[in-house]
Amino acid sequence: MKQMTAKKVETLLNEGKTLNIIDVREVNEVSAGKIPGAVNIPLGLVEFRMHELNKSKEYIMVCRSGGRSGRATQFLESYGFNVINMAGGMLAWYGKVE
Template sequence: MKQITAKEVETLINEGKKIDIIDVREDFEVATGKIPGAVHIPIGYIEFRMDELDKSKEYIIVCHSGARSGAVTRFLEGHGFNATNMSGGMVEWEGEIE
C-alpha cells in the first residue's frame, strides 16, 4: 500500500498541484473541518459510491489517524483504483481546513 504523509500532501497543495483527496471520516468528524477540496465519502459508503471515482486518477485517502483510510486504500486498490493512504490522518494535518 502506498503512503504519503500529511506534510507531503500539504506541500503538494501549497505548490498548486491538482490532487484528489477523499475524506472517509464520519459526518460528525468532517464537521470539525476537512482539507480544502477534499471529497467527503464516509467509509461505509465507499463500496456504493465507487462509480463516482475515476480509475485514471490518483486518490489520496484521509481519515482521523490513518487506520480507516488504510483499509479504504487497500479496498480501492483491490478494485483497480490508484489510491494512496495519508498516514497519520487529520491528527497529523497542520494545513488549512474548511
C-alpha cells in the same frame, strides 16, 4: 499500500497541485474541519460510491488517524484504483482546513 505524509500532501497543495482527496471520516467528524477540496465519502459508503471515482486518477485517502483510510485504500486498490493513504490522518495535518 502506498502512503504519503500529511506534510507532503500539504506541500503539494501549497505548490498549487490539484489533488483528489477523499475523506472517509463520518459526516460529523468532517464538520469539524477537512482539507480544502477534499470530498467526504464515509468509509461505510465507499463500496457504494466507488462508481463516482475514475480509475485513471490518483486519490489520496484521509481519515482521523490513518486506519480507516488504510482500509479504504486497500479496498479500492483491490478494484484497480490508484490510491494513496495519508499516513497519520488528520491528527498529523497542520495545514489549512475548511
